[in-house]
Amino acid sequence: MDPVPHLSAQRAVRLAVSCTALVLVLDLLDDHLGWLFAAGFCLVVIVIARMIELDSVVTAAMLPVVLLPVALAATALFRPSAIDVEGLPADAGRLARFIGAIVDHGVVLAAATAVVLAVLGLRSFRRGRRP
Secondary structure (H helix, E strand, O other): OOOOOOEOHHHHHHHHHHHHHHHHHHHHHHOOOOHHHHHHHHHHHHHHHHHEOHHHHHHHHHHHHHHHHHHHHHHHHHOHHHOOOOOOOOOOOHHHHHHHHHHHOHHHHHHHHHHHHHHHHHHHHHHHHOO
16 A cells, blocks of 8 residues: 555645745745745645646646746736846836746746656656555
8 A cells, every 4th residue: 555645636736826825935035036035946846746646647747847937927917026137127027027027936836847847757767566
C-alpha cells in the first residue's frame, strides 16, 4: 500500500490553487514578488504531482502551465507595483507588467514543469513494474 494519499483531479486543483494563493499572499507582504513565490510555486506543483491519482496525470502535467500565468495575472491586476522587472519602466501598465512577470518567471515555469513531468513519469514507471 502506498503511504501517500492520492487526490482526485478536482481536489488536486483546489489544493494547488489554495496553496499557490497562500504563497502569493505571503510573498506580497513586502510588496515585491520574489524568490518565496518561485520556490513555493515549485514546491506546490511538485507535491501535487506526487499526490494526484495516476489516472489524472494530464491535470498534474498542465497545472504549472496554467497556474503560474493565473497567479501572475492576479498579481498584475491587484498589486502591479509588486512586479518589478529589470528594464520595465516605472509607469508600465498592468499588461506590460504581466508580460514582464511571465518572461521573468520563465525559468521557474520550465523547471517546475520539467520536475513535475519527471515525477509523473517515475510514478507511472514504478506503477507499471509492480505485480
